[in-house]
Structures are given as structure tokens and as C-alpha cells.
Amino acid sequence: MKKYTNLLSKYLLPQKTRAIWLTLALLSSIALQLINPQIIGYFIDTAVAGVSTQTLYFAATIFIAVAILTQLFSIITTYLSENVAWTATNALRSDLVTHCLSLDFCFFKSRTPGELIERVDGDVNALSQFFSQLVINILGNVILLAGILIILFLQDWRIGASLTIFSFIALSILVSLRPLAIIPWTAYRQVSAEFFGFIGEYIVGLEDIRANGAVNFVMHRFYKFLQPWLSIYHKARFADTTVWATTVGLFAVGNALALGITAYLWNQKAISIGTIYVLFHYTNLLQEPIEKIREELENFQQAEASIYRIQEILDHPVKRDVTNLQALEAGALSVEFDNVCFSYESDNQRALNNLSFYLPQNQVLGILGRTGSGKTTITRLLLKFYEPQSGYIRLNNIPSPQISSKELRTRIGIVTQDVQLFHTTVRNNLTFFNPAIDDTEIIDILTELGLYKWLSSLPNGLDTILASDSTGLSAGQAQLLAFARVFLKNPSLVILDEASSRLDPNTEKSLEAAIDKLLLGRTGIIIAHRLQTIQRANQVLILENGQVLEYGRRQDLQNNYHSHFAQLLRTNLDESK
């Protein structure tokens, strides 16, 4: 209960005025629903008694006015509740996104993108009713139900008592039918989420699927998804229909009961014809609050599951910076790994094992190693995406936990082999939405990287919108754009992780001068498979299974005939002959 009240107060308190108006509008429309049958009852009785037409006109006008007012309140209620719901769910959505963005990478590793979208959007959407109407509706309909029963008691205690008993029985039967519809609909949503996950995955891999002739396999899986979908949908609809048929049946019984009692009372001359109409109308009206209460309890059950899943994400602890932070001096950074051990999961083999090196300011370290030897892991630890289990990482002799993550990520620029472009303008893709960077600077850098011709061919220059999947760009061009990003960021430490792996030898060569310029006055870490790429390195580190196989000054290793580096250079030379 505390969880629900916390959530409601956090997102509804900021819009309490709107929530109060909403409550008032709802209660007013309930009051009007209770008044209207009384006017018709009065109209019938006065008409039967043969009073003047003037009185009848008056009663009819009041009836119409009340009916219009009821509609007006229902419009106001819908408008306000949509507003309350959207404001609350958007605030929750934004809190969730902010929270997710500050979580460490282990969190994302154990969840698929589809699952996260479902949490941040699907589950939050399921709460819109919870925020806007759930409490008010349950409360309002309980009041409406109580109001109807009191009026029925006031008209005649016998009809009041029998319809009170009927209402409790109907409500308990309908409430007990709740799981009947919830279970198949939950299964339906699960199948539909899996289906869309499947579609998403295969759209991303469309090129590979076609190129490798896997279309038939994909279609086969597609049919496999469709097959159970229809039968699950039938079950869900059948459950809905059962609940609906039970409701109709129950209220037919209710009406018969009311008609039987009123017929008896009419025979006894205990009630007028107007009262018969009023009693019958209220019996009909009973259906609305009873059904609404059932519906809201069903919504509550669904909201409960969503709240649980959302809370699970919000409870995931955010790694906060320590309080005794130290600022990094301006200029190039020195980097030190001191006996660093790290594994991605506690029971996993270590990705880095007692790794130590010291890279002074303004120097370049070349890292070599087989696939999976731990090269990229070094960059992830430097950026504080993960933390080492033991050992220290220091920048300018400051332990990395004492450097704020924000400062660290501003001072380090990285180009990787996988370039992520966003569905926005070329400018935003390059500046990462930093308006302080001006266009001439961007154009100068693109020219230096040999991308001027490409830029001039774009219909709207820097304002051209790029597709997020890099459509219209070759992989090499996308990688050059990543270089431009780092130039514009002006970092103190540059990391190139297989940064030129997608460039042809000619483009790579033409990039050499740009890389030299990028490294000027900065510290650099270059991870490369190709040995030429690290010819500019002052130090070389060769990794094997997360451990240092060889580390030293490049020149020394090159001159040492027995070093691994010298052997690699010789093998490389032989292969290129």
C-alpha cells in the first residue's frame, strides 16, 4: 500500500489543483445521475395526476438541463483525467529514462532493448488509468452504488433490501470472474511482445538474412509466432464474452427481481406509476457502478504488475560519485593501471588479470592482442562503465573513483569500430547537441578528414537528417564521422579502438595526418590489429588472456630481436611481401 501511495503522491501532488477539480467533476456527475430519475418520476406522476402542461414543461426543461450538465461534466472529467494521466506518466517515464541512463552496463547486459522499451513505455502506459481515475473511480462508484441503494431504501425498504442483497451477490460474482479475463490477456500481451521483439530483431538483420538466404527460416518462425496467437486471442475474447454474458444475465435477474417487487407493490397500491419507473431506472443504473468497480479492480491488478516491474528498475542502485572528488588539471592526462583485475561477472574468467602500465602525459600507447584478450575492457574501465574488482586506475595520479564520471567522459574521446549514428541532423550527430560548437569548426574538420565532398552532396548540408542505421553512408564514412566527433570534443585523452578497421588502405593513409593532428598535445591509446596503426606509439602493450604478455617502449621492443613485438613485425613484413 505504501508503494502505491508513494507513487500517487509523488506524481499527483504536483498537479493537486487539477486532481481536485477532477474529483469534483466526477462527484458532480454522480450526483446528477442520481437526480435525473427523480425528475422523470415526478414528470410521470404529475402527468398521470393531470396537472397543467406548464408544470410538465418545467419538469422536462429541468430534465434536459440536468442531462446536458451530466454530459458537460463527463467531458470535463475526460479532459482533466487525460491531462492528469499524461502529466503523471510522462514524469514517471522521464524519471525512469534518467534512472536507466545512470545505471551501469551490467544492468543493460541482462536486459534486451525490447524489454526496456516495454518497461519504460508499456508498463508506464498501463499506469495512466491508475494515476488518473483508479482511486477516484472506485471511490466515486462506491458512492454512486451507495446513493442508489439509499434512494431505493427511501422509496421502499423491501425493494431497497432485496436490491442491496442482489448488488452484493452480483459484485462478488463479477469480481470473482476477474482472473478469467486477466490470465488469457496477459498471455496475449506476452505473445505480442515476443512477436514484436522477433520483428525488430529481423528487421535489423534484414541485409544478412537476405544475403545468406535465411528468408524461408524467418518466414517459418513468423508462422510459428502467428499460429498460437489466434487461439490465445480467441481464449481472451471468449473470457471477455463470458464476463459480459454473466453481467447481462445477472442484471436480467436484477431487473426481473425489481419488476416482480414493484408489480407486487403496485398491486398493494403502495407505489405510484412514477415510482415504478424510478425504481426500474435505479435498478438499471446499478449495473454501471458494479461493472465499473469490477473494471477498476481489474485495472488495479494490471497496474500492480506494472508498478512491481517499474519499481524493480527504480530499485536498481545508481552508482554515485564519491563526495571527495578531485578535478583534473587541464591538458593531456597520464594514465596508470596498477594491478587491475576485472571480470564481467563474479564467477567468470577474468577479462583483465593484474594489469599494470603507466602512460605519461602526451604519450601514445599501442595495445595489441588476440580477439578477446581484454583490449576493449581497458577502455570500458577507463570510462568507468565498469569498476575493477581490485587494483587502481589513476589519471594524472588521481584514483578514478575520485574523478566525477561526467568530467571523465568529457575529457576522454573515443572512436570505436561500431559507430552509432542518431536519427538527427549531421550537425547534432557531430556535436552531440552542443550548440557552442560553430559550423565553421565542423566544416574545417570534415574537410580535413576528406568528407567535404560528401558534405557538399547532402541536400541540406549540416542540417541534413541522417538515418540511425547509417543509411546513405558507407561504414568507412561513418567511422570518419566518429573521428570528427572526437576532434570537436577536444579531449585530453584519445582512445582509438580499431578505429580505422573499416577504412580502405587509401582512406586510412589519408587519415594518418588527421590522427597525428588529433594526438598532438594529447595522450593517446590506440588499439589495433594492424601494426602500421601503432607505428606512432611510444609504448606497446601486448595482451594475452587479460594479462600483460609484453610491455615496454616501442623502440626498445622493436630493437629487441626476441620480443613478441619484433616477431610480429617480422611476420607482418613477410606476409606483405
Ligand SMILES: Nc1ncnc2c1ncn2[C@@H]1O[C@H](COP(=O)(O)OP(=O)(O)OP(=O)(O)O)[C@@H](O)[C@H]1O
Ligand atoms: N559485456 C561483456 N560481458 C561478459 N563478458 C564480456 C563482455 N565483453 C567482453 N567480455 C569478455 O571479456 C573478455 C575480453 O573482451 P574484450 O572485448 O575486452 O576483448 P578484445 O581484446 O577487445 O577483443 P576484440 O579484439 O575482439 O575486440 C573476452 O573473453 C570476452 O568474452
